Amino acid sequence: MIIEQLSVFLENRSGRLHEVFEILGKNNINVSACSLADTSEFGILRLIPSDPIQAREILKKNLFSVNVSEVISFAAPNSPGALSRTLKILADAGIGVDYLYGFSPGEKSFIVLRPDDAAKAVAEFQKHEMELLSASDLYKF
Amino acid sequence: MEISIWNRHFETMPREQMKNVQSERLREAIERVYYNVPYYRAKMQEKGLGPEHIKSVDDLNKLPFTTKQDLRDNYPFGLFALPMSEIIRLHASSGTTGRPTVVGYSRRDIAVWSEVMARTLTSAGVSKNDFIQIAYGYGLFTGGLGLHYGGEKVGASVIPISGGNTRKQLQLMNDFGSTVLACTPSYASYLAEAIDESDIRREDLKLRVGIFGAEPWTDNMRKEIEKKLKIKAFDIYGLSEIIGPGVSFDCEYQNGLHINEDHFIPEIIDPDTLEVLPEGELGELVFTTVTKEGLPIIRYRTRDLTRLHFETCRCGRTLVRMEKCTGRSDDMLIIRGVNLFPSQIESVLLEMDETTPHYLLVVDRINNLDTLELHVEVEDRFYQDKISELQNLGKKIKNQIESTIGLTVNVKLVEPKTIERSEGKARRVIDKRKIR
Ligand SMILES: [Zn+2]
Numbered sequence: 181m182i183i184e185q186l187s188v189f190l191e192n193r194s195g196r197l198h199e200v201f202e203i204l205g206k207n208n209i210n211v212s213a214c215s216l217a218d219t220s221e222f223g224i225l226r227l228i229p230s231d232p233i234q235a236r237e238i239l240k241k242n243l244f245s246v247n248v249s250e251v252i253s254f255a256a257p258n259s260p261g262a263l264s265r266t267l268k269i270l271a272d273a274g275i276g277v278d279y280l281y282g283f284s285p286g287e288k289s290f291i292v293l294r295p296d297d298a299a300k301a302v303a304e305f306q307k308h309e310m311e312l313l314s315a316s317d318l319y320k321f
Numbered sequence: 322m323e324i325s326i327w328n329r330h331f332e333t334m335p336r337e338q339m340k341n342v343q344s345e346r347l348r349e350a351i352e353r354v355y356y357n358v359p360y361y362r363a364k365m366q367e368k369g370l371g372p373e374h375i376k377s378v379d380d381l382n383k384l385p386f387t388t389k390q391d392l393r394d395n396y397p398f399g400l401f402a403l404p405m406s407e408i409i410r411l412h413a414s415s416g417t418t419g420r421p422t423v424v425g426y427s428r429r430d431i432a433v434w435s436e437v438m439a440r441t442l443t444s445a446g447v448s449k450n451d452f453i454q455i456a457y458g459y460g461l462f463t464g465g466l467g468l469h470y471g472g473e474k475v476g477a478s479v480i481p482i483s484g485g486n487t488r489k490q491l492q493l494m495n496d497f498g499s500t501v502l503a504c505t506p507s508y509a510s511y512l513a514e515a516i517d518e519s520d521i522r523r524e525d526l527k528l529r530v531g532i533f534g535a536e537p538w539t540d541n542m543r544k545e546i547e548k549k550l551k552i553k554a555f556d557i558y559g560l561s562e563i564i565g566p567g568v569s570f571d572c573e574y575q576n577g578l579h580i581n582e583d584h585f586i587p588e589i590i591d592p593d594t595l596e597v598l599p600e601g602e603l604g605e606l607v608f609t610t611v612t613k614e615g616l617p618i619i620r621y622r623t624r625d626l627t628r629l630h631f632e633t634c635r636c637g638r639t640l641v642r643m644e645k646c647t648g649r650s651d652d653m654l655i656i657r658g659v660n661l662f663p664s665q666i667e668s669v670l671l672e673m674d675e676t677t678p679h680y681l682l683v684v685d686r687i688n689n690l691d692t693l694e695l696h697v698e699v700e701d702r703f704y705q706d707k708i709s710e711l712q713n714l715g716k717k718i719k720n721q722i723e724s725t726i727g728l729t730v731n732v733k734l735v736e737p738k739t740i741e742r743s744e745g746k747a748r749r750v751i752d753k754r755k756i757r
Contacts, residue, residue, distance in 0.1 A: 187705070187706035189704040189711075189734075189736060190736065191736050217708055219708060221715070221733055221734065222711070222734060224708060224711075226706070243739075244736065244737075245736060245737045247704055247705055247706045249706040294706075
């Protein structure tokens, strides 16, 4: 249930973001989820590609720096308080959250989250019968 | 093991005897320039000097200095001491501003150049059994041909590949079994990266020695290149106005470069007062050529800052040693009144595990205040997913540099391989204050 996410270091230069997606697109790699975090100096593009190994190789070959990190993804009801209950599970277990991103297209919210201990987070969520998404679930979207 | 010395007679000559040789050659050189170069005659006459006033090296400090500007003013052949029919080679240094400086060699000058280069190569352990890949530029620049003649003189198999064309460099290095690589230190470090990225395995290469020069580099950079290329790296110093590469060279103990002082007499002066400084003090290096025929040059101000040491070296050579030049007074930046050499930044970057020596300094003046920005690539594994870690890394680099140079610097991490790699002299500084 642990998902491999790629983080790409980007300088704040116009067109750089476009290049990443152009390269992935040309190589027939789909991106299931992504988020761009930016500072005044640089940005980090986080993405979950359909083929992380190939995506990493292709980006490296194109001289991007690529870091692989472990994230988890889950679905929660799209209703007030749902995310709060989920995060409480982690807080109660003493698991920290580095960042998360997500959206709610309909009845459910989908969240990608980087805990400081991915394996422990998965175990906690399973204990509480949360709806965890696997990498292959994500690629179906 | 016996240390190889090309010319034991001159390279291990007792100091007193060396002084006599220098004095005799200096007298002859002064006669030649006085009677053959109107410019030098006029400058000596201005000071009330004739050849009769220069009896030994102790009289050197009476003579006028020569600068790059003097060479430009006498462009192209005004300072030559021989008729052009006796000049068999011309080289020129690229002038970034205005005219280039032109140097001319007689047949004997080329022989002297080959001799000093043979000493240089022998000192680095190069012999007729070696394959020397010369990746310095050939052409008007003296680097390529200087190494070339020296390589032939010691009998090595010379591969005159010249600079650039990295793919071919690697192919020949592999196929010919090059044992010696001669190029600029920045190109050496570029080649090391290229080898890593190629299909060539380092253990299949026979490379063991590097002869690197033509730009200032630090001891840390030497260690880095030695580690990356798995070779022993030797520094070589020279400038075309004096002869080209071969003015001074590293021995295996690498505790200063031995100057071929039977041909080029060094002095260290205070660049402001122009007074000669005592042994061991840091100042500007000045050379007088005493055997050159085509373009003899008197007290040439190199702009390079160094110190001289006269004790006999562990290698047995008595030739005076100059410390590795890590800064040129020309390269020196003055930021908010503080002197800064780009090599200082480079040293810090090489000492940190996280950073690479690929950097660019951008100097600007904003609201009448000088600003210093450092663009630097970090080692691949340090491009983290977490922003806080990257920001901490930036801060760490900033602190390290600020505590070394005493100036505020803005550190900007850049993407890997985005700083221009140089196949010649690396461009490390953009001074926007000058552009405006
Ligand atoms: Zn020595």
